[in-house]
Amino acid sequence: MKLKFAALILGCSLAATATAQDVSTISQQEVTRIVSTLSADNMEGRASFTPGIDKAAAFIQSEFKRIGLQPLPGEDDLLQTFGMYRVSPKELEAKLQKTRISPDHIFAITDKKELEWKQKDKQQIIAIGENDDFRKVLPTVMNNQEQDVLVLVHPKHTDMFERYKHYMDRGSVKKQLDSNSSSKVFILTDQLSPKKYKIEIENKVEQLQLTNVAGMIEGKRKDEYVVFSGHYDHIGIQEAVEGDSIANGADDDAAGTTAMMLLADYYKQQPQPERTLLFVAFTAEEMGGFGSKHFSEQLNPDQIVAMFNIEMVGKPSKFGPNSAYLTGFERSNLGPLMQKRLEGTTYSIHPDPYPEQNLFYRSDNATLARLGVPAHTISSVQIDQDKTYHTVKDELSQLNMEHLTNMIRAIALASEGVVNGEDTPTRVDKSQVR
Structure with a gap:
């Protein structure tokens, strides 16, 4: 009995260690590599319809290929290209x-x-x-x-x-x-x-083209989708301030796009998920959310179980270390499900503390929420105090890499129940979303 009990304790201990090691594979070194590449000057601020955003799309595509993601259902490759008029x-x-x-x-x-x-x-x-x-x-x-x-x-x-x-x-x-x-x-x-x-x-x-970069890890339930997303466009070249004219968009939203990419890498290293996971870098969020609108038209929204949209998570939130908030917290129970998964960890998720800012409608989650999807944005920026938002000062040096790394680990843990099929969030009431 003592031997069996000792073996049980050892097994539990190893399982706990394995879980910790899995999350720790999301390394600060890798986070820094990706976010610094996306926010580099040679990306020229990633404005839509510019060579800079094309370069960013090519980089994200190459990372998705390295990770081993498949194209989305109905797509031939990882680039989801569509036409627009300017x-x-x-x-x-x-x-x-x-x-x-x-x-x-x-x-x-x-x-x-x-x-x-x-x-x-x-x-x-x-x-x-x-x-x-x-x-x-x-x-x-x-x-x-x-x-x-x-x-x-x-x-x-x-x-x-x-x-x-x-x-x-x-x-x-x-x-x-x-x-x-x-x-x-x-x-x-x-x-x-x-x-x-x-x-x-x-x-x-x-007539011009825009491109989402999107990849998939097929789950056991092929037609139940969980979306992880971030927008990779920004506002490009602006009026020079102290000789700097490139709005690098390090926090907005190279940080969120980096989080999405690291989560793709993390989940690809895990056993096959119960639900199919879609990882999307949206284009043209800054111009009206055209990337997420096109994406939403390619799938049946009733098959999308949840959307974890990630936006501006490179700086600590008002709630302290390792914390973030969820926009539209009250519109589904995805937030409480995430909170429950984070119990006993050093991470926490909170309701949006800035309702007057209408953040729920200011990112790509709103497009899918209008279709009834439990689609929310995870963010940590103190938007009422941030001085670099949409300026040439939104640079890599402004980010807290330890915080960004911890946010990605937190989302990996918080999303586990939805990914493995144990948690199914309530739908958003479409009649209550403008």
Whole structure:
């Protein structure tokens, strides 16, 4: 009996050690290698439609091949490529009364290659006057889908106008163009009620490609999917600050993409999972989540059991060491299931402490949550205090590598129940997701 009891204790001890060793295979050295590669200057900030993001996609693809991931169901390889349209301004001309308007004071929101308006065409005219609230008037403009609108903006709102113009001059991106849709033209001027106007706009319309990088570990239950994801795009080249113009996106979201890749490596080293695991690096999150939207159209959402989206996990959270939070915590019971798996460890997961920031809707999880999937984002960034978000200062030197490594280990432990089929989170109520 004593020998049997001793053997049992030894067996349990070895099992516990094995489990610890499995998680410890997620090494800080490997984390540093991958996140430093993705956030390097030669990736040029990984903006969509640039050589930098193509280089990042090639790197992620090579890592997925090294790990041994298979293409997703219905795909021939690890690159999930799809077409988009980009409409960007080529020529902007406007005249109010007899005054010619500088192109710097014009921008348009349109799907059309050319616009030519005169007062006889009777576009709706909306004036945003000196005492008006720009933000409150804007929804009225955008919600008018039936009629072309000319928006005349008083110079008092120059800062807000220039912010929108800067964004629109980069070009609008859409899955499909609708030549019959309404257009909006914004002009910065003190002439808010001109009797005559003439608007001429010519746009450059391009059909371009975007690419998700996605791989799979097939489970015993082939048609039950668990998604691990992060977006690998960022905002590219920006206005230089102290000689630096590259927005490297180390935390946003090279850190999350690195976590996803290390989890793929970790799970590939384990026995075959009960459920099929999908690992996805999404493109174009910064431009409106086009990568996750395309991904969601390739699968039956009812077969997706859960989505662990990982975003900005390179810095410690407000809850202390080894902690993170889950956006939309109350929308399913995935959070409590993760918490239960982390009991007795040094890791913890918490409800989102920044509900006013609407973080649940600001990453790729929202696309699948709208389809009923228990899709949440794991993050640790103190978003209310972070000074590097969407700046050229989001660099590797700002990351805490020990924390990032521990976050990946924590997600590996917290997701175990869903992966092995013991835990099945409740679905998100689609009617409660806007």
